[in-house]
Amino acid sequence: MADQEQSPNGGEAPQATEHLNIKVTDNNNEVFFKIKRSTKLEKLMNAFCERQGKEAKTVRFLFDGTRVTGQDTPDSLDMNDGDTLEVHQEQIGGSR
Amino acid sequence: MEWTLSKPGMAPIGQRLSPMLVAAIKPIEQVPVAHMFQAVRNCNFRWSRQAQRAPPRRRVPLPVRPQQVQEPATVVGEVVAPIVERKRRVSDQRDEEDNSMRPSKRRHLDTDIDTPWKDQAWLKEHVKDLTPPQKKSQEQIIKPRETPIVRRSLPKILAPRYNPYMRSPRRTPLQVDKSIHLYRDDPNAMEFWWSDEDEDEDLSSPPKPAPTKEQPANEPAQKDTEKVENAKDDVEKKDIAATTPSVYKEPTPPPSDTGSDWDPNEVDPEAAREYRRFLRAMPESVDEQGYKVPIEGIISPETQAWNAQHKKELELQAAATAQETPSKAPPSTSPFTPQSHSLQPRQQKTEAEQTVLSPLRKLWDGARSFFSPRSEQKLPLREVEAAIEEESPVSTPMEDVQEEDISAADSDPIKKETGSPATPSKDSETPPNSSNPEEIKEEEEDSTPQTSTEPEEEATVSTAQKKANLETPAKQLASLTLHDRAPKTPHRTPKATIHQTIKTDRKTRYQKLLEEREARRDAYPLIPLSTSWDARVRTAVQNGVKDDEGYTKYNDTDLARVVPQYSRGSLVRDNWLNDAVVNDYISLCVKHGNKDDRPTQVPSYAAFSSQTWQKIQADPKSVPSRWWKRQGIQGKRALECLKIFMPVNTGNHWTLAVMTPKDKNITIYNSMGHHRNQFVGERILAFMKTELGASLVESEWTINAKGVSPQQRNSDDCGVFSITTARQIMLGRMEGTPYESEVIPVQRKRIVAELVNGGLLSIEESKGDAKK
Numbered sequence: 075m076a077d078q079e080q081s082p083n084g085g086e087a088p089q090a091t092e093h094l095n096i097k098v099t100d101n102n103n104e105v106f107f108k109i110k111r112s113t114k115l116e117k118l119m120n121a122f123c124e125r126q127g128k129e130a131k132t133v134r135f136l137f138d139g140t141r142v143t144g145q146d147t148p149d150s151l152d153m154n155d156g157d158t159l160e161v162h163q164e165q166i167g168g169s170r
Numbered sequence: 171m172e173w174t175l176s177k178p179g180m181a182p183i184g185q186r187l188s189p190m191l192v193a194a195i196k197p198i199e200q201v202p203v204a205h206m207f208q209a210v211r212n213c214n215f216r217w218s219r220q221a222q223r224a225p226p227r228r229r230v231p232l233p234v235r236p237q238q239v240q241e242p243a244t245v246v247g248e249v250v251a252p253i254v255e256r257k258r259r260v261s262d263q264r265d266e267e268d269n270s271m272r273p274s275k276r277r278h279l280d281t282d283i284d285t286p287w288k289d290q291a292w293l294k295e296h297v298k299d300l301t302p303p304q305k306k307s308q309e310q311i312i313k314p315r316e317t318p319i320v321r322r323s324l325p326k327i328l329a330p331r332y333n334p335y336m337r338s339p340r341r342t343p344l345q346v347d348k349s350i351h352l353y354r355d356d357p358n359a360m361e362f363w364w365s366d367e368d369e370d371e372d373l374s375s376p377p378k379p380a381p382t383k384e385q386p387a388n389e390p391a392q393k394d395t396e397k398v399e400n401a402k403d404d405v406e407k408k409d410i411a412a413t414t415p416s417v418y419k420e421p422t423p424p425p426s427d428t429g430s431d432w433d434p435n436e437v438d439p440e441a442a443r444e445y446r447r448f449l450r451a452m453p454e455s456v457d458e459q460g461y462k463v464p465i466e467g468i469i470s471p472e473t474q475a476w477n478a479q480h481k482k483e484l485e486l487q488a489a490a491t492a493q494e495t496p497s498k499a500p501p502s503t504s505p506f507t508p509q510s511h512s513l514q515p516r517q518q519k520t521e522a523e524q525t526v527l528s529p530l531r532k533l534w535d536g537a538r539s540f541f542s543p544r545s546e547q548k549l550p551l552r553e554v555e556a557a558i559e560e561e562s563p564v565s566t567p568m569e570d571v572q573e574e575d576i577s578a579a580d581s582d583p584i585k586k587e588t589g590s591p592a593t594p595s596k597d598s599e600t601p602p603n604s605s606n607p608e609e610i611k612e613e614e615e616d617s618t619p620q621t622s623t624e625p626e627e628e629a630t631v632s633t634a635q636k637k638a639n640l641e642t643p644a645k646q647l648a649s650l651t652l653h654d655r656a657p658k659t660p661h662r663t664p665k666a667t668i669h670q671t672i673k674t675d676r677k678t679r680y681q682k683l684l685e686e687r688e689a690r691r692d693a694y695p696l697i698p699l700s701t702s703w704d705a706r707v708r709t710a711v712q713n714g715v716k717d718d719e720g721y722t723k724y725n726d727t728d729l730a731r732v733v734p735q736y737s738r739g740s741l742v743r744d745n746w747l748n749d750a751v752v753n754d755y756i757s758l759c760v761k762h763g764n765k766d767d768r769p770t771q772v773p774s775y776a777a778f779s780s781q782t783w784q785k786i787q788a789d790p791k792s793v794p795s796r797w798w799k800r801q802g803i804q805g806k807r808a809l810e811c812l813k814i815f816m817p818v819n820t821g822n823h824w825t826l827a828v829m830t831p832k833d834k835n836i837t838i839y840n841s842m843g844h845h846r847n848q849f850v851g852e853r854i855l856a857f858m859k860t861e862l863g864a865s866l867v868e869s870e871w872t873i874n875a876k877g878v879s880p881q882q883r884n885s886d887d888c889g890v891f892s893i894t895t896a897r898q899i900m901l902g903r904m905e906g907t908p909y910e911s912e913v914i915p916v917q918r919k920r921i922v923a924e925l926v927n928g929g930l931l932s933i934e935e936s937k938g939d940a941k942k
Contacts, residue, residue, distance in 0.1 A: 116721065131725050134749065139779055139797035141753065144721040162781045166731075167824040168746030169842060169885030
C-alpha cells in the first residue's frame with residue numbers, strides 16, 4: 075500500500091501510461107497517489123486513512139459525486155491522470 | 171419663548187423674561203453657571219416677545235377654479251378666473267395623463283399660475299377679455315360637415331427622394347409598372363397611376379372621355395341635346411317600332427366594310443390606344459355603363475364632370491340607336507363605339523327568333539364589348555365561345571347562324587341591331603341560377619349614386635343576370651372583368667386529406683411506461699417481512715454485508731443504525747441513519763426506476779449523493795459539471811429527467827430534495843417541520859443554474875418548501891422518512907398519505923433487506939424466502 079504513494083518510485087518509463095496521478099483531498103490535506111489503472115482503490119483508501127489517521131468506516135471517498143468502493147479501479151471509474159478523489163466525513167442525521 | 175429658571179428649593183425667578191435679562195438681574199451667586207448656560211442654550215435669543223412671534227402669514231386665497239365656485243367672491247378671483255381657466259384648459263389637455271399619475275404635477279400647476287395675477291398691469295396687458303368665459307351654445311359648436319371632402323386633384327407621383335446619405339443616387343429610375351391591372355386594386359398604387367413618365371399622353375389634366383366617333387362634327391351640340399331629350403321621351407313612352415323619328419338625321423356614318431363578317435383578330439390600333447389611354451387615365455373603377463365609380467366614396471369634380479358628360483353620351487347613343495332603327499342600318503357602325511345596348515327599350519320576341527338569334531347575339535355582344543372601351547366585359551371572347559359551345563348542339567352551326575343573321579338583319583333590323591340580347595328574354599324569366607341576388611342588389615346600389623335612370627338599372631340587372639347565368643366555374647372565370655377582384659382561393663390547398671382511419675392499439679413508449687409504472691405501483695408495498703427475511707436482516711445487521719468478491723459493502727455500523735435492536739450489544743445503539751445507507755437506498759430506488767430505460771436514454775431518475783449538499787451549502791458553484799455527467803444528466807439532459815433526488819443533511823437532520831425538471835419545480839420533503847427548507851430549495855436551484863446555465867430561467871422555477879411528507883414522532887427517524895419518501899415518489903405513490911408513520915419500524919427492516927437484496931422487494935419477495 076505504502077509503496078503506491080507518490081514518494082518512492084516515480085519514473086518507470088514503460089509503465090508511464092499505465093500510471094495515474096490521483097489527488098486525494100479532504101478539505102485540509104491533499105495527498106497525491108500514483109497508482110496503476112488496474113489497482114483497486116481500496117489500497118489507496120486504506121493508505122490515505124492510515125496516513126491521515128482516520129478510521130475507514132467513517133470516511134467516504136467520492137469520485138465525481140459517487141462513492142468509491144474498495145473494489146473500484148481507476149479503469150472502472152474512467153479516471154484520468156490528475157483526477158481528484160474527495161474525502162468526506164460520515165454524515166449522520168436523526169433530528170434537528 | 172417661555173421658560174423659567176428654577177432650581178429645586180428655589181422659587182422661580184423671572185417668568186417670561188429673556189435669559190439675558192435674567193442673567194443681568196439675577197445675582198450671580200444665586201444662579202449656577204450651569205443653569206445659565208443651559209438657559210442660554212435653550213433660548214433662541216429673541217429680544218422681545220413681539221419679535222419672537224412670526225408675523226402672521228397672509229393667507230392669500232389661491233384662485234379658485236371657476237367650475238367649483240359659480241360666483242367668484244373677490245375681485246381677484248373674478249379677474250383671475252379666465253386666466254386660470256385658460257391655463258387649465260391647455261395644461262389639462264396636455265398633461266391629463268401625467269396628472270393622473272403624478273399628483274405633484276397638479277401642485278406645480280398651482281404654483282405656476284399664482285404669480286401673474288398679482289400684477290394688475292400685467293393683467294391689463296395680457297388679458298384682453300376679463301369677463302369669465304361663457305359656455306358656447308349648441309349652435310356655436312361646429313358640427314362636422316356632412317358633405318364629403320372633395321379631393322381637388324388626384325395625387326401625383328412622388329419623385330424618388332434623393333437621400334443625401336446614400337452613397338450614390340438612385341441609378342435606376344423608379345420602376346413604374348404600367349400594366350394596369352396590377353395597380354387596379356391597390357390604393358397605394360394611385361400615386362404611380364398618375365406617373366408623368368407616360369410616353370405620349372398628357373395626364374396632368376383631368377381625364378376626359380374620348381370623343382365618340384359616331385357623333386358627327388357637323389351637327390351642332392344644341393341640336394344634339396334636343397335630340398337626346400326627345401329621344402329619351404320617345405323611348406320611355408312608346409315602343410320603338412312605333413316611333414318614326416324621321417326628323418332626325420342619321421348621326422353615324424356607316425363604315426365602309428360593313429357587309430363583311432366581323433374579324434375577331436382585327437384590332438383597330440387607334441381604338442385600342444384610346445382604350446389603353448382611357449384605362450390608364452381612370453383610376454376609378456368603372457361601372458357597367460362606363461360611369462366612374464368613386465373611390466372610397468369621394469367624388470372628385472373631374473369625375474362628376476366626366477360622369478355627366480358620359481351620361482350625355484349615353485343618352486346620345488340611345489337616341490342615335492333609336493333613330494337608327496327605322497332606317498336599315500348595317501349591323502356594325504364601328505366595333506369600337508361605346509354603344510350601350512341596355513338603353514334599348516324592351517322588345518317582345520318570339521321564342522323561335524330568340525333561339526335563332528341568341529348565339530349570334532352573344533357573339534356580337536361579346537365582340538362589341540371586347541372592344542368597347544367603357545363596357546365592363548373585358549374577356550368576352552371566352553364567354554362568346556362558351557356560349558357558342560353551349561348552344562351549338564341545340565341550334566345550327568355558327569356559319570349558318572351568321573348567314574341567317576345577315577338575312578335576318580335585312581328582314582328585321584330592329585331586332586338585330588337595337589334589341590338588347592339579354593333584356594327582352596331574361597327580364598321576363600327568372601335567372602336560372604340566381605344564387606346571388608345580393609350581388610345584383612349591390613351592383614344596383616353601386617350604380618345608384620351616380621344617376622339612377624331607368625335604363626341604367628335595366629342594364630345592371632341584365633349584366634348581373636348574365637353573370638349569374640354562367641354556371642361552370644370556367645365560364646365564371648371567363649366572365650371576369652379586368653376590374654373584378656381576383657376570386658378568393660383558399661390560402662393553402664390541403665396536401666393530404668384523411669381518407670382512412672385505422673384504429674390501432676399502439677401506444678407510445680411513454681404511455682407504456684406510465685401503465686407499467688401504474689401496475690407496478692402497488693407491487694411494492696411496505697408490508698412486514700417474512701421470518702426468513704427477518705433472520706437475514708439480523709445477520710446483515712450484525713455482520714455487515716460483503717459483496718461477492720469479499721469487499722465490504724456495508725459495515726455493521728452502517729446497518730446497525732438502521733435496525734439497532736438487531737445489533738450486537740457491544741455496538742453503539744444509535745438509530746440515526748448515516749449517509750451510506752441513505753445514499754445507497756436512494757440509488758437503489760433510482761436503479762429500480764430506471765429499469766426500463768433504454769441504454770442511450772436520459773435516465774428517468776437520478777440521485778445526487780448527500781455529499782453534494784455539503785458542497786452546495788458552502789458554494790452552489792463548487793460542484794463541478796462532472797458530477798452531473800457521472801449521473802448521465804449533464805447539461806440540458808437534466809431537463810429530460812423525471813425526478814432528481816438529493817438527500818440533504820442539514821447538520822444532523824435528513825431531508826429530501828426532489829427536482830422535477832418537467833414541472834420546473836423543486837420540492838423539499840421534510841419529516842419534521844419546514845425549517846430551512848426554503849434555503850435548501852434556493853441553494854439547489856442555484857446549483858442547477860450553474861449546471862444548466864441559460865436553459866434554466868430561475869423565475870420560471872418554483873420552490874415548494876412544504877412537500878407533503880408524513881411527520882416523524884420521535885427525533886430519530888428522519889433519515890428513514892427521507893428515503894422512504896424517495897421510494898414512494900419513485901413508485902408514484904405520493905398522492906394522499908404516501909405511507910403511515912407506523913410503518914417506519916417495518917420499513918427499517920425492509921431497508922436492510924432491500925439493500926441486501928440489491929433491489930426493492932415486491933409482495934411476493936417480501937413474503938417469500940430470502941435467498942441464500
